[in-house]
Amino acid sequence: MTRETIRKIEGFVALLLSTLAALLGLFWLVFILGDVLVHGIKALNLGLFMNDPTPPGIVGGGLRSAFIGQLLITITATLIGVPIGVLGGTFLAEYARGTKIAHLISVLSDIMVSVPSIVIGTFIYAVLVKPVGHFNGWAGAVALSIIMVPVVLRTTEDMLTLVPWTLREAAFALGAPYHKVIIQVVYRGAATGILTGILLSIARVAGETAPLLFTSFNNSFFSANMNEPVASLTVTIFQYAMGPYDDWHAQAWAASFVVTMVILLLTIAGRLIIRWRYK
């Protein structure tokens, strides 16, 4: 064999391997999604959203409390996390632009994005659950918002930095004070980007289980009271999947299906907005 053929064969084998790797990645995606789809749709019915859980063995139980609870916790977390994140990002990108402290904070929040969420759960347990004496919905919401803040903060900062500086100067030249410039000029330019960041951060926390496990805990009765333990879909999946009953497993699959769909829709919506805006 000549040197050339060897090189060609080597190149072919390497490229074939990496193509296979890409196919393997796609294979897992299809495998997992297909599995959730098949099991989830089988167990999906209207009663799932309308009824409260029944004791195992009795037909007709649903997960109404978990759906409502999840919604409550996520919305509260969004209400706490988004303003802090957006304001923090604004501070970093506008008032503290280029300073050492801004750089430090953005590096730190990059790290915080990946800090194990269960550690946040233990932290909130010590701060908000132990003093109160029982698990409560607020603690879960706060835990989720802590996970949310770094994500929103970083995207806001990036998006605001993308707004051209000359645009601000034009507004200054018209005599506008800085806060007016930020609200009326900079935010308008960066609105879609920030919105995307918020959507992605909601998608991120909606699937979190670990921090809710020791904070909002679970509740098999319907409750919209955030001072009580509140049920959530993810913790319900956690408990039902462990349980020995077949109808629990079916409901866990249905809940997984709903959670996955919501999160994938949010993620795809986020990506589409980015594409539509920055192309």
Next chain:
Amino acid sequence: MIVVLIGVVYVLVSESSLAIKKFGVLHFLVSTDWDPVKEVFGAATNIYGTFLTTVLSLLFAIPVAIGIAIFVTEIAPNFLKGPIGIAIELLAAIPSIIYRMWGLFTLSPIMGDYIEPLLKKVTANLPLLEVLFRGTPMGIDILTASTILSIMIIPFTASISRDAFNLTPSIVKESAYALGATRWEVVKNIVIPYSKLGVFGGIVLSLGRALGETMAVAFVLGNNHRITSSLLDAAATITVTLANEFTEADKDVYLSSLFYLALVLFVMSFITLAIAKFFLLRAERRFSR
């Protein structure tokens, strides 16, 4: 942000102070005892489990992830690049609880019934490898957990490597092609040397991710406070121990030890992530010049 960070550290330290006083720092880290009844706690089994699953899953994930990155940047025709990139990112967006459902009900029976007996048969006559696959194949063990973890971290590593590969100036690549290099030679000799800092940072970042993953492995790993050489045994990681035992901890020392574990995990992942960040920043700086 800084306030929250300092708050987390402070609260974790103060909550675990009871255990720190009782077991000491070094002793806690190397002791393999974990006995809630006698109130003796050590972190070694958990750290060992965390370390083992993480390293194994990285071993599975890195070649695949880099393969994907090469495919997306160099091989795929243009109309495929977008969809495959999005598909990989969707894989990253699936919440870990779904991975766990899937791992528990779908993957672990497959592993237990088919793959692990096969591995046992193949390695039965090899003296060194045989130790790795001793025991009954159950499907609930380190191997399954690492497989799931590796599926979870592939997207992170792949997308960061892809971004790093894309930083290679196309003029350099074109010069190499002009010299008659094959596509693989361009990747091997031009793209990878150019982007190794970024890829390395991405790998360390996924390491940090894998350290903290709880839910995906909570069920398929079992919860076994023992150091074992076989990959077919159940084990415990820090996160799994926390998830399973936190709400059950009835004594102060027990709870405090769990906080101590959380602190250890926090420090470990913080250090890894900081290292990753350092490499990524250096990679960026090199190219912005």
